[in-house]
Amino acid sequence: MVIDLRTDPFQLHLGLYPLWGKPTGCHAVHLTHSYRLGSRARGDANPDSDLDVLVILDGPVSKQSRRIVSDNAWEVGFEAGIVVVPIVVSRESWEKGPERVSLLAMAVREEGVSI
Numbered sequence: 001m002v003i004d005l006r007t008d009p010f011q012l013h014l015g016l017y018p019l020w021g022k023p024t025g026c027h028a029v030h031l032t033h034s035y036r037l038g039s040r041a042r043g044d045a046n047p048d049s050d051l052d053v054l055v056i057l058d059g060p061v062s063k064q065s066r067r068i069v070s071d072n073a074w075e076v077g078f079e080a081g082i083v084v085v086p087i088v089v090s091r092e093s094w095e096k097g098p099e100r101v102s103l104l105a106m107a108v109r110e111e112g113v114s115i
Contacts, residue, residue, distance in 0.1 A: 029065050030058035031092045035112035037104075042111050050083040053115070054108060061090050 039045035055069050069086045076103040077084035093099050 029068055031058040032058045034086050034115050036115050037087075037107055037112055038097050041113040046049050050085050051077065052085045052087065054104070054112065055088045056091050056094050057088065058091055060092075 033056045035041070035054040037054055039049045040051050053073065057065055059065075066088050069088050073084040073086040087104065089099055094105075099105060
């Protein structure tokens, strides 16, 4: 799936703000999937809890794609009053690399909420 950030911003599951809304430089990231993790996924978050988001990109993760995700997560979080912490991985490394058996993968399977 290609998300064109100029015309079709990917929406947070909460429906509050576009997560990839205002990039600098590149206008699209190739998003495979994303998950909300941690206390906001479990439903036991405090008002000042951060929002952990696993972002799986279709292609390799580049410095530019990581920056797009990070910059927009910060901006959206700032507007919402929430610290958004993106974890960016490629689909290949998520499905075939060591990440597939990591503690992060275990947390996604146990408590991750698809967004």
